[in-house]
Amino acid sequence: MALLSLEHLTRRFGGIVAVDSVTFDVADGEIVGLIGPNGAGKTTVFNLITRLYSPNDGEIAFDGSSLLRTPPHGVVKRGIARTFQNVELFGSMTVLEHVLMGRHARRGRGARELIEYTGLSGLAHRDARELPYGVQKRVELARALASGPRLLLLDEPAGGLNHEEVQELGSRIRHLRDDFELTILLVEHHMGLVMGIADRVHVLDFGVLIATGTPAEVQNDQAVIEAYLGTA
Amino acid sequence: MPLAFDWTQLAQQTVIGLSSGGTWALLALALVLIYRSTGVVNFAQGEMAMFSTFIAWSLVDHGLSYWTAFALTIAISFGGGFAVERVVIRPVERAPVLTVVIVTIGLFFVFNGAARWHWSTETRTLPNAFSTRPIHVAGVAFSIQDLGNIAVSLGMVLLLWLLFRFTKLGLALRAAAVNPGESRLVGIRVSWMLAIGWGLAAAMGGVAGMLAAPALASFDQTFMQPVLLYAFAGAVLGGLDSPLGAVVGSLLLGVFINLIGNYVGWVGNVLKLPVALAVILGVLLVRPEGIFGRPRVRKV
Numbered sequence: 001m002a003l004l005s006l007e008h009l010t011r012r013f014g015g016i017v018a019v020d021s022v023t024f025d026v027a028d029g030e031i032v033g034l035i036g037p038n039g040a041g042k043t044t045v046f047n048l049i050t051r052l053y054s055p056n057d058g059e060i061a062f063d064g065s066s067l068l069r070t071p072p073h074g075v076v077k078r079g080i081a082r083t084f085q086n087v088e089l090f091g092s093m094t095v096l097e098h099v100l101m102g103r104h105a106r107r108g109r110g111a112r113e114l115i116e117y118t119g120l121s122g123l124a125h126r127d128a129r130e131l132p133y134g135v136q137k138r139v140e141l142a143r144a145l146a147s148g149p150r151l152l153l154l155d156e157p158a159g160g161l162n163h164e165e166v167q168e169l170g171s172r173i174r175h176l177r178d179d180f181e182l183t184i185l186l187v188e189h190h191m192g193l194v195m196g197i198a199d200r201v202h203v204l205d206f207g208v209l210i211a212t213g214t215p216a217e218v219q220n221d222q223a224v225i226e227a228y229l230g231t232a
Numbered sequence: 233m234p235l236a237f238d239w240t241q242l243a244q245q246t247v248i249g250l251s252s253g254g255t256w257a258l259l260a261l262a263l264v265l266i267y268r269s270t271g272v273v274n275f276a277q278g279e280m281a282m283f284s285t286f287i288a289w290s291l292v293d294h295g296l297s298y299w300t301a302f303a304l305t306i307a308i309s310f311g312g313g314f315a316v317e318r319v320v321i322r323p324v325e326r327a328p329v330l331t332v333v334i335v336t337i338g339l340f341f342v343f344n345g346a347a348r349w350h351w352s353t354e355t356r357t358l359p360n361a362f363s364t365r366p367i368h369v370a371g372v373a374f375s376i377q378d379l380g381n382i383a384v385s386l387g388m389v390l391l392l393w394l395l396f397r398f399t400k401l402g403l404a405l406r407a408a409a410v411n412p413g414e415s416r417l418v419g420i421r422v423s424w425m426l427a428i429g430w431g432l433a434a435a436m437g438g439v440a441g442m443l444a445a446p447a448l449a450s451f452d453q454t455f456m457q458p459v460l461l462y463a464f465a466g467a468v469l470g471g472l473d474s475p476l477g478a479v480v481g482s483l484l485l486g487v488f489i490n491l492i493g494n495y496v497g498w499v500g501n502v503l504k505l506p507v508a509l510a511v512i513l514g515v516l517l518v519r520p521e522g523i524f525g526r527p528r529v530r531k532v
Contacts, residue, residue, distance in 0.1 A: 050417055076419040084414075091410040093403075101407055104400065105419020147418065 002061075003028045003183050004049070004151055009058035011044055018044045020207035021058065026151070031177055031184045033194035033215070036204035037227060042187040043085060045204070046153050049185075050082055051075050062151070077105045081149035085156045085187075087136045089128045096124040098143045108148020108180075117179075118142040133160050145176075151183045152176070158190040170196050195219065203227070237495070243372045245494050246487050251378035252447070252462075253486015254385030258440035259456075259463035260470070260478035261392065262433035267472050269409040269429045270321075272332045276339035277437050278460030280316070282453060283343045284309040284438030285445050289356050298361050302442055306435045313434025317427040325423070347453045355450035358442070381443050388439055389479050392432070396475075405429060458505055462489070465508040468515050471525025481523060485511060 002025035011019040019041045026032045034042050047053045049060060051072040060067040062078060070078060081102070090098060099111040108114075115124055118138045123131065128139050137157065144152060157173070158166045170193050177184055188194045194201060195215040203211040203218055205227040211218050218224055259281060266274045274280075284305050291301035320339065324332050362380035366373040396402035407415045408425035415422050444459050445451045463482060470481025485508065493504050521527045 052413065052416070072416040073419050073421045076417060082417060088411060088414045090407050090414065093406065093410075097403060100400075101403060101418050104404055104407075143418070 001028055002026065003063060004185065005061045006045070006049075007059040007061070009045070009048060009060060010056050011041075011048055011053055012056050017207050019048065019055070019204075022204070022207070022209045024202045024209060024212060026183060026185050028183055029177070029181070030199045031173065031186065031197055033198035033201040034185060034187045034204065035189075035191070035194055035201060035218075039206075040204040040227075041207040042204055043155060044207075046082060046155055046187060049075075049153065050080065073105070076147050076149070079106070079148070079150035080153065081144035081147050081151075082153035083137070083140045083144050083155055083157065085159060087133065087140050089136060089139065091129060093128060094125050095120055095128050095131075095139050095142075098128050098139050099146045102143035102146030104147075106147045106149075108146055111146060114142045114145050117145075134165060137161075145180060148180075149182065151185065152180075154184060154186040154188075156188055157186065158188055158193050166190055166193055169193065173197055240372050241494075242491075244374060245490055247374050247378050247382070249487035249490030250483055251381040251486070252444075252490065253466070253483040254382045255440050255443045255447075256459060256462040256466050256486060257479045257482035258385055258388055258436045258443070259459055260467040260482045261389065261475055262436040262440070263463060263467050264472060264475050264478040265429050265433045265436070267467075268475075269405075269426055270332065272329055272336065273464070273472075274339075274433070275333065275336045275460075276343055277433065278456035278463070279340045279343035279347075280309070280313065280434050281437030281441035281459070282456040283347050284312070284434065285358070285441030285451070285456070286347050286351050286356075286453075288438070288442050289351075289358055289445075292358065298359050302361070302439075305438050305442060309438035310431040310435040312431075313437075314427045314431035316434070317430035321426075321430065322423065325426070344453055351453075353452055355452045356445075357450045358445040360446045361443070377447070381447070384439070384443060388436060392436070392475070395432075401428070461505060462486075462508050465511045467522075468512050469522055471522030473526065474522065474524035477522050477524030 005025035007023050008021045009019055009023070010017065010021050022045065034045060036042055044053065048055050049067070051067065051070060054068070062080065067075065067078070090101065095115065096111060099114055103111065115121055118141055120138055120142060123135070128136060131139065158169055161169060173184060173186070174197055176182060186194065186198070198215055201213065201215050201218045202209060203224050210223045210227060211221045213221070259277060262277050263273060266272065287308055288301045288305040291304055292298060296304070316339065320335060321332065324335055360377055362377040364375055364377050366375050396406055404420045405425050405428060408420055408422045412422045440459065441456055445455065448455060462485065466482030466485045467478045469485055470477025470479070489504050489507055492499050492507060493501060499507060515522060
C-alpha cells in the first residue's frame, strides 16, 4: 500500500514550472530514491510534501488522506520528518536541545537513546553549530528521528561527506529503516549510494518525471541517460 | 550641587543606580524579546508599560493591595500583549521592517491617547511596594524600596531565564525566534510563539512600570518615555540580541548615570537623558553589537 502518493503535483515560480504534474508513490517500508540533475525540482518536491510550499495543482496523500489540509506545523504530527540539504540547525542550542525540539509535537524514542544511536554521546551539551559538518548532519538526523516519523525525507545525506563516510552512510540508512520501521524518500546526487540502497528510483528532469523503476532499470533508461549526459 | 566623595555615599548611590537600572532592565528585556524574534524595536513598549501601570493604579484604586494588583496586572498585560500581536502585528508579519516599526510608532500614540482618554491627564500616585524606611548594612543606610526593586527585577529576570532554559515552551520560543522555517517542521506554531513573545514582553514592561511609578512622587501618561530611552540605551549597550546583555547593560547604565548625575555638577538631573543618548550613539559607533551581542556576519 502506498504510504505517500503524489498526483499531478505542480508548482510554478513565476514563469518557471519547478514541478510539472508529477505523479509517483512511495510504498510502506520502501527506500525510494528521487534523483535528477541540478534544478530538476527534487528539493521543491520535498518542500511541497512538508508544506513549506503549497502546490498550484495536484494532490499529496499520506497514509490515505490528503496532506494539503494539514498546516505546515501539523505535518510532523502526521509522521513526516526531514533533514536538509544544507544543515538547518537552531543557533545557540545544544545537541540535546535539538533532539528535544524534535519531540515537540510528536514523540518517538527518548532523546538520550537517539543521541547514543547517532553516535553523539558525549556531545549532548555542546553547542550544535560549533560541531563539524558531518556531526551536524547526525544532529539533524537525531532531531528528525525524535518525532518518531513513519516517513523520513533525507535531502542529500551524502552531501559534503568523503568516500568512506558515504560507504558507511549506505548501510546506516538501511539499518535506520529496519530499526525504526521507516519509509525513506531520499534525494541524492551520489549515484553509487542511491543505486546501492534504493528499492525504487524516480527520476526528475526540469520538473517532469521522466522515469520510474528499479535502480537497474533506471540506469539503462535512454531518457535518463540523456538527461544526465545531454543528447549527442 | 555635586556630592562630595565618600564611600558611604558611593555605596548608596550605586544601589540607587542599580534600582533604577533594574527597572530599565525589565523594559530592555521586553525590547530584546521582540527584537530577537522579529528584528523590530517595539517603540510602543514603554507606552504599553504605562498603560499596564494605569491598569494597576485602577485596581489599587478599587481597593486591591499593591501586590494583588501587581499579579493581576501581569496577567492582564500578558493577554494584552498577546492580543496586540494577533490583531495589529500579525497582518504586517511579512512586511518590511520599516512598516512594522511604523506600526509600533502608531501603537505608541494609540496607547498614549487611550490612556489619556480613559484616565484623564491628571497625575496619579501608586503606593510604595516596599517600605521606604532604611536598613543599615555595614554602617551604610540603604532604602528597602531600592533593594526590593532590585530583588523584584532580578527575580523576574530569573523566572524568564528558567522559562527559556528549562521548559518545552521556552525551547519552542527560542527555536521560533532563531529558525522559524525549521521550527514549523518540528511542529511549532511559530505565529503563536510570536504572540506569546509579545505577551511576555508586555508583562515584563508592566512590571517595569509598576516598579518605576511608586519611585516617582506622581506620574502621568508620559512617565515611561524616559524609561524607554534608558532601556533602549541599556539594551544597545549590552547588545540588542542578547537578553543577558540587556540586563547587564541596563544595570551598568543605571549605576553610571546615577553616579555621573550626582558627582558631575554640570550633568545633574537635567542632563541624564542626553547622557543615555550619548551612550547609544557611542556604542553604535564603536561596537554596534554591544557588549554581549554577536557581530553580524554575512556569508558572501
